[in-house]
Amino acid sequence: MEPTALLADDTRLAVLESYGILDTPPEKAFDDVVKLVSQLLDAPIAVVNLLARGRQWFKSEIGLGVREMPLDDSICKFALLEESRMVVPDTLEDPRFSCNPLVSGTPGLRFYAGQVLKTRDGVPLGTLCVLDTAPRPQGLTAQQEFALATLAQQVMSQIELRKALVDQQALIAQQAAAQEALRQADRKKDEFLAMLAHELRNPLAPITSAAAILTNFKFDEAMVRRASAIISRQASHMTSLIDDLLDVSRVTRGKVELELVELDIRDVVADAVEQVRPLVERHGHTLDLRLAPGQAIVSGDCKRLVQVVANMLSNAAKYTPDGGRIDVALDIGPDTGADTVALTVRDNGIGMTPELIGHAFELFSQGAQGLDRSQGGLGIGLALVKSLVQLHGGSVSAESGGTGMGSTFHMTLPLAARSTPRCEDQRGGAGERQAPALRVGIVDDNQDAAVTLALFLEANGHTVTVAHSAGAALAGFPAFAPDVCLLDIGLPDMNGFELARTLHGGGAARPVLIAVTGYAQDKDRDAALAAGFDALLAKPVSLDTLNAVLARAGRRRSLAAPLTPPVPA
Structure with missing residues (x-):
């Protein structure tokens, strides 16, 4: 590999940059090594040289008086091609350097010896080198080679230690930031739970009061309408809060599917x-x-x-x-x-x-x-x-x-x-929401939920029967022959999925099966469709959505494809 190609290698340069040592102030640990190698090798010039993009930068130097030089004039860049060390006894006799301006001109460099500085992974970053203005035909003695190699190891150890300290400081800073982020997240969680409790209690208070008014025998029609409006409005507000929470869950899990x-x-x-x-x-x-x-x-x-x-x-x-x-x-x-x-x-x-x-x-x-x-x-x-x-x-x-x-x-x-x-x-037209009179069977172990849903359906002209267990539904539904069954999933004796499979397998024309449940995530909807349900509605049920589903059920008594109303999840 040519020196230029090696020095321009992005991987090597990225490793050098990761050490964070370029353009840093002088440090005594490096200065002491340079002084010692200058004395031991009796060289007027000694340098810790790091080869960056377009320049050679000196972490420490003696005899040059500058902190960097252009890479084009570098002798050290050839040393990086060696396994460990490069020694040039006389630069004027070496065709690589005889025309180098630092050799042919000032300061007239004639001798060079450089030990390659390599990372633990073998990536060359630069050299610890000595230079002289007089040639040394004999090169280095064995003792001098040992001193240069040993001190180069010390330089690299200092560089690695410096990087480890910088990395440790960065890690400590990251840990501190992470701990602060956790504290902030915990604070936000506590604030959110307090907000959630407050926001859910707010509509519960007027709902409870309105319900108490309706249980009083001394009321008139206007009072009933007003109390009912309060309950409806506040229940809608609670539903909106819960929908927002579920939307957040879907968004954070990447489960939102757009109908474009x-x-x-x-x-x-x-x-x-x-x-x-x-x-x-x-x-x-x-x-x-x-x-x-x-x-x-x-x-x-x-x-x-x-x-x-x-x-x-x-x-x-x-x-x-x-x-x-x-x-x-x-x-x-x-x-x-x-x-x-x-x-x-x-x-x-x-x-x-x-x-x-x-x-x-x-x-x-x-x-x-x-x-x-x-x-x-x-x-x-x-x-x-x-x-x-x-x-x-x-x-x-x-x-x-x-x-x-x-x-x-x-x-x-x-x-x-x-x-x-x-x-x-x-969104669909208004005709989608006009449901014909149907026979509707409701199964829900929550008696209040079943009765209020039945009252709504009866007020809209449907004939309704209510069962509070799967067993009661299986006993009573065959004689009632419902067009549509609204089934809770979390039933005590047999879950709604099993009940749906049983109703689906009956000999008579099967009813349209609609799950009405608090379990309304994607996996619940998939399980409901697999069990034979035609649609799944999340509690509290949107009455507009229920009307739309019933309207379709009335027009398509024998469905070939599942109903697909909007499903909160």
Whole structure:
């Protein structure tokens, strides 16, 4: 190998860089070795020479008066081709060096001896060398060779020791950072659990109170409607919190599957605004929309993108004092960069510190909260926003002028050429939710859950029978002949999977089997389909989703393919 090729070798240079010794100040341990080798070999010039990219750098030197020289004039670069040592008795008689300016000119180097400095893995980094302005036809004596080799080992030991100390310091720093990260994670976990307890207790209080009102015999119809509305609203809020938690779990495990269609992002913004409008109106905010003209077609999951924009708007509404202003701007194409659409949500709310901006999109990250927790939320909304936007090939960022200066959130998505249905087509039409009268069998050992579900179905014109165990269902369902069976999975005597297989194997025309369960992860859905279920709905059941599934069951009494409603997981 030519010296130039060896010296330019990226692997060798990377190893040298990893030692962190280049361009460091003089150190006594190296200076002492250079002085000693100069004395023992009676040489006016002695150098610890490290050969870097384009230069030779001297960790320690005597007789040169400089810390580096160009690599082109290096004699040492030839030493790196040797196994251990290179000795040149007279440089003028060696064709490699006779024209070297350091030989033919000042300082007139005539003798060279260099011991290669190698790592434990055999990678050459440089040399410990001595030079003289007079030739030495006899080269080095055996004693001098031993001294040069031994002192070179000492130099390499110092280099290795120095690297070990640097690595140890870096490891200690990493361990300290990791411990601090664990402390921060533990603190965030404790804060999150406290937030979760608070957020779940909040809706439980009005639900409990409303339920107590309904059990009082002194009430009128208006009171019943009001109490029922409270229960429905607060239960929906709890469901939303739980869905957010499950979404976080799916995102962190990489289990989110997008149903991509090409849709107009303006429809997404409109849906999100409608979702957040009650919150905006409750706080008395002014919401100003500025949407660029023309279509803004992106390839995305309508439900998830609405979730993203709604989270951004909710965040602005919650952290802006009453009577504030929220501006929403949608820019397309040339205004945002080629083939992109950009959504900006700007508020004049409480703002963010630089530290908070740096953590705004991390899980469980929120600004300082008082004991009243007036802002609410679990601190996971913006983390979901970032993850879902990235899944769509986009990006999201935040900025703020500081505390009290408001906040601005930017989202960008790649544009797509529209060729498939728009967002409202992806959701399905209203006719999908109109279910004909059916005979429905319910199996759930939770009597309250079974009865309330039966009451809802009966109020919608269905005929319902309820069983609280698998045995009761197998005894009573054949005479009832249900069109649809809603089965809990965690039954005491026979689990829902076994019950489904039994019902599926009956002689009569089998009913549509729908699992209604708290076990609603991907593996549970797969197990349900394998057991013969046509669909799986997660508790608490979305009544709109249930109606949609029942509507399909009514139109397709004998299904050839499973029903596939949205399944929280």
